Amino acid sequence: MIDLDRIDPARHLLIAGPTASGKSALALAVARAQGGLIVNADALQIWSCWRVLTARPSPGDEAAAPHALYGHVPPGVAYSVGDWLRDVAGLLDRRLIIVGGTGLYLTALTQGLAYVPPTPPAIRSEGNARLAAEGGLALMVAELDPATRARIDLLNPARVQRAWEVLTATGRGLSDWQADTPPPLISPADAQRILVMADRDWLADRIASRFHAMMRHGALEEVRAMLPSWDPARQWARAIGAPELVSHLRGEIDLPTATERAIIASRQYAKAQRIWFRGRMKDWLPVQADTKDANGN
The missing domain is CATH 1.10.20.140 (Histone, subunit A)
Structure with missing residues (x-):
């Protein structure tokens, strides 16, 4: 994907990319080679109830390098980009490798976030x-x-x-x-910013393969555990694939249909991510996804 010698170990590293493009694998490789704390910048991976369904790093990955802000928010708790920035601010005493696909998190981190009072x-x-x-x-x-x-x-x-x-x-x-936007928490000068690019057809195949792997490793069981408290209006319920699997568990659609709809939703999500990156992150360094990466995170 990128020669690690091109990555400056003296600066923070920010890695953005669409779902299943291999960005988490890159973050882990950098952390193991250079050191640093891997920090989640994916708004779906913050929830404690979703590990498999949101492709959070595996226990093995977490043991190989320090990780932060993964699965740290319980369902039912409101969590905003401002909350995420405050959490990141508490980690700035060390070199960070911030990785994720939530464009709003990453642009707020590097461009600043305006405070707007909540609506009554x-x-x-x-x-x-x-x-x-x-x-x-x-x-x-x-x-x-x-x-x-x-x-x-x-x-x-x-x-x-x-x-x-x-x-x-x-x-x-x-x-x-x-x-009145304040200065960014991490300025462009203080970080190397990488945007993982992926061929659309290759990514579509990777998304489908990864979702089938999620199903084999317990995604349906995760959703089943949350079914008693399911509320589609809650933030944690926005995990890609969760609504479709809930529909199956309620007897509304069969499992192959739910799986196919979840894969389609994931592909639509990746399209929305790419649109954000093209419009808001034009000055990030583009790198091609590693098509040999097996994890697709």
Whole structure:
């Protein structure tokens, strides 16, 4: 994938890439060769209930090199990118190898994250009602402040509603809040940033093979254990493949159908990741995935 001699052991290393592209294997190779703490930057791998289903590092990998922020959040606890940044800040006394596919985590880490106050439930409910009403999107757009209106995608209902909620709740436009972005936790000068690139067809095959391996190693049993507390609205329930396997366990679809749908969802997730990387991380060093890597993490 990349010659380890090209990686500077004196700086932090950030590794991004789509799911199943081999980035975790690269992080482990670097840690074993150069030292460093491997830190998770995948919003799905933070949950304690999902090891197999989210392809977290194996116990053997964790024994081979120190890892942090994997499986450290219990289900039911809210966890944001701001929480993740605070957790990473507590680890900066050593060389970090930060690896993951959550673009928002990585861009917030290297570009800074603006603080925007949370939306009160009453305003969120009002926003939902307004958006659902006839012509609601256009009315929300009309009420936005000009600076925010010029910056966001006005055809994206979620973005418009979020901007409207911020303005309504605080009296200050979203663009103003974002203008106060603090310095990044890790500046580009302090880290080497690598973006793993993968051929689409090769990655699609790798995703399918890995999901079948997950099923052999207990993914369905993980989902079965969480079925009594299943709530699709919760953050932990967004793990790729979980909704499909829940549908199977409830007798709604057979297992081959659930498996195929989960694989399709994983491929769609990888596509969304690539779109984020192309749009937001153009200055990262692109490296080709190692097509001989067996793990695909």
